[in-house]
Amino acid sequence: MNPIFLLQTVPEGRMFALDAQTFTQAGVNLIIVGILALILYLLLYKPVLNYLTARRASIDGNLESAEKNKAQAMALKSDYEQLIKKIDAEKYDIHDSARKQAAEQAKEKVAAARSKADGVRSAARAEIEKEKERAQVEMKQVAMDISNAIVGKFLSQEIDKAAQEQLFNEAKLELEGA
DSSP, X not given: OOHHHHHHHSOTXXXXXXXXXXXXXXXXXXXXXXXXXXXXXXXXXXXXXXXHHHHHHHHHHHHHHHXXXXXXXXXXXXXXXXXXXXXXXXXXXXXXXXXXXXXXXXXXXXXXHHHHHHHHHHHHHHHHHHHHHHHHHHHHHHHHHHHHHHHHHHHHSOOOHHHHHHHHHHHHHHHHHO
């Protein structure tokens, strides 16, 4: 509407008239607004209220679901942490038993090697003793042979002191050379 038209309908000298027509029009407008509000209330209030209630229930459900999921995640996290601790303990036990087993095997190998070395050592000592005894027997035999030779020479000829000394020195040199 045009404001100039409104000014033309107002009686002269007044801008706003408080007469019966204005009150009637105001009353009719209030009734129309009330009817319109009632229609809107009946048509829109319940669906909007139902939508908001459903939305609130959905949000509450989502929150509860999120809380349950969080609780489950925390429980799983705790379970996995305990499992990791258990695995670490098992790993330590396995490493420890492997170290102990390796140390035991090393001790066994060292003991076996010492035993074998002791056997070789004792066999070598026995062989040395046998060789020593053989050498002593041979030296006795050589000494007897030499002494027999000396006695034989001594008896076969009569010798003077100088010759006897020379024979003794020769026998001594033979013994030292043998």
